[in-house]
Amino acid sequence: MASRLALSRHSAAALRSLTRRPATPVIARGYATAGLGDSLNPSAPTQSNVPNPDPAADSPSAALVAKHAPYMVATYARPPPVFVRGAGSWLWDAADRKYLDLTAGIAVTALGHCDPEFTAILTEQARTLVHASNLYYNPWTGALSKLLVDKTKESGGMHDAARVFVCNSGSEANEAALKFARKVGKVVDPSGGKTEVVSFDGAFHGRTMGALSATHNPKYQRPFAPMVPGFRQGTYNDVAGLDALVTENTCAVIVEPIQGEGGVRTASDEFLVALARRARQVGAVLVHDEIQCGLGRTGHLWAHAHLPPEAHPDILSTAKALGNGFPVGAVLVNERVADKIAVGDHGTTFGGNPLACRLAHHMVTKLADPALQADVRAKSELFRAGLARIRERFPDLVREVRGRGLILGLQMTEDPAPVVGAARERGLLVITAGTNTLRFVPSLKISEEEIGVGLGILEEAIAATRN
Numbered sequence: 001m002a003s004r005l006a007l008s009r010h011s012a013a014a015l016r017s018l019t020r021r022p023a024t025p026v027i028a029r030g031y032a033t034a035g036l037g038d039s040l041n042p043s044a045p046t047q048s049n050v051p052n053p054d055p056a057a058d059s060p061s062a063a064l065v066a067k068h069a070p071y072m073v074a075t076y077a078r079p080p081p082v083f084v085r086g087a088g089s090w091l092w093d094a095a096d097r098k099y100l101d102l103t104a105g106i107a108v109t110a111l112g113h114c115d116p117e118f119t120a121i122l123t124e125q126a127r128t129l130v131h132a133s134n135l136y137y138n139p140w141t142g143a144l145s146k147l148l149v150d151k152t153k154e155s156g157g158m159h160d161a162a163r164v165f166v167c168n169s170g171s172e173a174n175e176a177a178l179k180f181a182r183k184v185g186k187v188v189d190p191s192g193g194k195t196e197v198v199s200f201d202g203a204f205h206g207r208t209m210g211a212l213s214a215t216h217n218p219k220y221q222r223p224f225a226p227m228v229p230g231f232r233q234g235t236y237n238d239v240a241g242l243d244a245l246v247t248e249n250t251c252a253v254i255v256e257p258i259q260g261e262g263g264v265r266t267a268s269d270e271f272l273v274a275l276a277r278r279a280r281q282v283g284a285v286l287v288h289d290e291i292q293c294g295l296g297r298t299g300h301l302w303a304h305a306h307l308p309p310e311a312h313p314d315i316l317s318t319a320k321a322l323g324n325g326f327p328v329g330a331v332l333v334n335e336r337v338a339d340k341i342a343v344g345d346h347g348t349t350f351g352g353n354p355l356a357c358r359l360a361h362h363m364v365t366k367l368a369d370p371a372l373q374a375d376v377r378a379k380s381e382l383f384r385a386g387l388a389r390i391r392e393r394f395p396d397l398v399r400e401v402r403g404r405g406l407i408l409g410l411q412m413t414e415d416p417a418p419v420v421g422a423a424r425e426r427g428l429l430v431i432t433a434g435t436n437t438l439r440f441v442p443s444l445k446i447s448e449e450e451i452g453v454g455l456g457i458l459e460e461a462i463a464a465t466r467n
């Protein structure tokens with residue numbers, strides 16, 4: 001009971017702060033850039049008793065969407081609010097209402113929205129040099145590569161990390177990983193028999209054809225079949241199945257230590273150790289996809305860092321938080337991989353540009369800080385305790401609390417979409433994953449108070465959907 005009161009108190013404060021108008025009239029600025037001009041009325045009356053009701057059909061936000069949506073390929077089903085500004089863990093919509101963002105742009109804005117230091121670096125580098133191509137050296141691609149290698153080794157992760165390839169996104173990082181592994185297979189076995197790629201159920205590795213071929217989800221694959229040949233699916237955490245799954249024909253095994261899109265499912269240490277052992281037995285390259293779970297999100301620089309060195313990957317892919325919202329991805333590789341890659345084997349026009357690399361250098365410096373990581377672990381405890389209380393209150397709806405650090409999930413017994421909507425209309429942004437999982441991947445700098453606010457609103461939102 002006491003805990004429930006604590007959440008409600010947080011929630012009441014949240015609702016007060018949500019209805020308070022910020023000193024700066026952000027909306028005028030945001031809408032001017034968005035092209036709505038004078039048509040916006042930020043103080044348009046709301047239609048219901050929730051603090052942030054979704055914009056109505058006759059609202060300026062809806063008018064903007066109606067004007068723009070017909071020109072956008074409909075790859076996403078978006079809710080009605082239009083976001084115009086962000087700061088820390090908060091977003092503001094076009095009607096000047098604030099939302100606590102527990103999605104962080106899908107595990108991207110690890111330092112929060114528009115972190116002032118990040119923005120200052122972005123501005124400074126944009127004035128200095130944005131792009132000169134991979135045909136020439138610049139100061140930042142190499143500096144980022146060295147920092148990623150050094151900090152990874154310091155953190156206890158991938159002990160033999162040696163070199164880095166920088167690209168623009170998570171899918172491209174995995175694409176590079178898969179191509180590098182195929183090349184290793186070709187060098188190790190010139191007969192061409194070592195080309196199979198193994199990945200697991202529930203995995204999400206991206207939308208490009210290679211990464212998609214490793215993402216065995218019919219929803220994503222079927223419209224684009226046929227997939228790239230030579231991809232096999234195994235069962236996540238099934239140690240017994242590994243010998244039959246990973247064979248002499250396998251050139252790569254790709255695995256997420258914690259599946260994000262798959263529903264915040266964690267690989268057991270036993271599985272990751274056995275997988276590495278089997279990959280090495282058959283000479284396959286082991287790829288860890290830490291695009292969502294890496295870079296401090298678990299309270300350690302890498303989610304695999306606690307594993308024994310023999311279970312470390314040969315290739316580690318990263319993106320998302322690497323740019324805090326600026327598009328950048330990378331793969332770290334050991335010498336066993338690097339020495340099989342020749343000039344001309346792979347490339348990218350934008351990847352490794354000085355602007356992205358300088359920003360990523362800043363991000364790695366910040367996210368590798370042990371103090372930040374300890375803070376993530378402490379906040380995780382608080383978050384989990386709050387989620388556990390919510391589970392106690394709604395035992396029929398909430399089956400399990402999952403995850404590590406600040407990649408957490410609530411396994412629900414039914415579709416959480418109504419909760420997502422009810423939370424949004426109360427000023428809280430959360431996302432789903434897997435099958436009926438609510439996913440929480442906030443900024444790593446979210447405060448304890450903000451966690452309390454978020455849990456309070458979440459509890460209210462769940463309660464509202466139960467009535």
Ligand SMILES: Cc1ncc(COP(=O)(O)O)c(C=O)c1O
Pocket residue numbers: 106169170171172174204205206207256260261289290291292293319320
């Ligand atoms: C684990 C993982 N790998 C790969 C990707 C693909 O990254 P991107 O969307 O940047 O291409 C994602 C994106 O959600 C991801 O979570």
